[in-house]
Amino acid sequence: MEKPSLPKGTRDFGPQVMARRNHIVDAIRAVFQKYGFQPLETPAMETLATLTGKYGDEGDQLLFRILNSGDFLKNVDLHNVTDARTLAPYISEKGLRYDLTVPFARYVVMNRHDITLPFKRYQVQPVWRADRPQKGRYREFYQCDADVVGTDSLICEAEIILMIKEVMTRLNVADYSIKINHREILNGIAHAIGASGKETELFVAIDKLDKIGEAGVRQELENKGFSTEQCLSLFTILKTPGTNQSKLGSLHTLFKPSQPGQKGVADLQQVFELLTRYRQDDAHVEFDLALARGLSYYTGCIFEVKINGVAIGSVSGGGRYDNLTQAFGSKEKLSGVGISFGIDRLYDALDELNLFPKSARAVATVLVCHVDETSLRYGLGVLSQLRSVNIASEIFPETAKLKKQLDFANNKKIPYALVIGPDEIKSGILALKNLESGQQENLPLDAIIKKLIP
């Protein structure tokens, strides 16, 4: 028999990894809930009618399609089949979720009459993409999204910043930047350098600044027909010096009144002003004129979060969009703003910075050990008492050499062993071994419970 294997690009998450992933997801979920976001889950499968045409041609190629069940060739005339592309629609009508935004939009359209606006939902589920797997890129990965739809209020943008800060605090990350920009400011820059109508090429190039540097971006723009003067003006603007406030001041002056860009400046000024109403300053928040977020569908504020000191791209990103449900033919225009955290990248960053707390482990606190059948049975009563006060605990379920039991505890990284033998049963004084420090204390069970109670 062949050795079993995993489909490429997929992973098992064993106990230690799960405990750490839960540490991250629990922190994010707690913050979302604290800010009034409500949970939603959608099915892993969606109809291909829901999925296709939403992610561009490349996205359509990367959808995992599910073969129709039963006799999927029943209505297919094989003589007319020339290639996979013509056959596919006949044999597959469902695909796997590709992101969390399209299912959310589908949910809103289908449940519009039961939803109270503004609607704040969060969603933590895996998505699947038939991408070529490589380091840090998987075919199955979790997304962790929160969105508000049905309001234009910039309070939502301010709260996204507050939520990011609180997630970082809960994850013990001290050195990070929340980059913020505005699509209208990018439009204003395009206008200011005389490149209106060529925004797409401009933003795609700017978006690569981190990867290919100034010279690379210049090269790409010149290849696309931008003049040397335009590039020069562009980088002069992108390098506007100063604080968030002074940069906004400079742009306010640069962008002519009632021309593209002013709305973006006004929005960001209001977001910064709102933060002060929450009694918060703009620590960690960095107005970054070169933040473009690729070709995404954002129309207002855009965000990206970087953890400093690690070689990992952004761990979170989002922004405001004009019309969530447009793609489903909804006539009502639902504007919204959202943020998405990348669990895998956060994991790698916390791991690299050694920021996982000791408590992020999924093991019992105590292993009850024993030296014979009698102490094993006595141990069951001890276990009951430990568990009655919610101390996670287990017993080695067979009589075995004490060394084997302690090895078991050490391998699982259980922090304490409680050893029971005839003397302990007689005296009622049990031996509590701290397996990390090696120290042993001899205490009655009451005192042990007091020590370990969560």
Place this chain on the structure above:
Amino acid sequence: MEKPSLPKGTRDFGPQVMARRNHIVDAIRAVFQKYGFQPLETPAMETLATLTGKYGDEGDQLLFRILNSGDFLKNVDLHNVTDARTLAPYISEKGLRYDLTVPFARYVVMNRHDITLPFKRYQVQPVWRADRPQKGRYREFYQCDADVVGTDSLICEAEIILMIKEVMTRLNVADYSIKINHREILNGIAHAIGASGKETELFVAIDKLDKIGEAGVRQELENKGFSTEQCLSLFTILKTPGTNQSKLGSLHTLFKPSQPGQKGVADLQQVFELLTRYRQDDAHVEFDLALARGLSYYTGCIFEVKINGVAIGSVSGGGRYDNLTQAFGSKEKLSGVGISFGIDRLYDALDELNLFPKSARAVATVLVCHVDETSLRYGLGVLSQLRSVNIASEIFPETAKLKKQLDFANNKKIPYALVIGPDEIKSGILALKNLESGQQENLPLDAIIKKLIP
């Protein structure tokens, strides 16, 4: 544009349902962890080599298969394709997870050298089956499993009973039965009525007792060639009266020494004895000689949990099996025992019995309301103070009529509204409305915080 829809047999879980599902899953997860079980997650997709041949022919038919990505007909000569069955292996090599046991076995085989035995894992993930959808049967549903592998100790069986009891207590279910039986006892019964060699037919029939009644089972057995006398003896045994202990006593007498059945009686006796060591009695535990658990692969103790007073089948089931990893050609024999909770059935039962607590809702505790732009901004500072002590709270993000804001809170079932206007700002005394009772209190923010702090 066509209205969007869900694939049949799948569901969205909106905020209220999610809160209740989380109430159930959190309770089960907390109990599993308290008993030393560790979390595992496996990918939604498995190779078809892993999945096929594990669930019988019917199971193979019900697997969802994933179409290979890219040009899936590249290596297919369409002239040789006669039907779906011959084509399928060429165009699909992955399928969706069908249960949690096979992926667990695959994980154990692949990670055998990193696993410390006995290994206790729990897993809460969706599975997919291409079954015909009907009331209460879905194509995507969650399973919630805990298994111990690598030990024969009956302490595991006793702890499964304790875990079930604790889950029921946490879910506020008072009236339920944990039915327990043993495969060897069923074998003993077959032997005692002279039906050795026909165990399969016998157990399949007994398993239907709940559905088709005694007459139906008799009929089925007679159709399968069992004699009237055999049926008579069978039901005399199945109806053995008395307590768990006295039933075991009767069977001990009935089964001849060192014949089939005695091992089952001894195992159950030990499980009941172990419960007393945990200082627990056998309340809720019912030795049910007619419990058979169909054609499953169990070899030792078997369990099933029924909530009384609701028209819902078992909400949980499990048992001991001989060899988890056999199907993957592993030479090491890993015996284990597991329990699985059905979230959908538990949900329906709790719903029918009205047992969901008020706290099982996923909304903020307070909505901050305001009467003008100034009080809206003042409210942001109030929000910050509420959130600084982890009171889940939100603000209506636009200036709007107070009625609209209170309607919003009522629709979302937010329990409190905190209303701010010019008078409140001047006096520092805010109006806290309990939206369930309609009562209003006027209090300084400190007192409100003290009242709402979680």
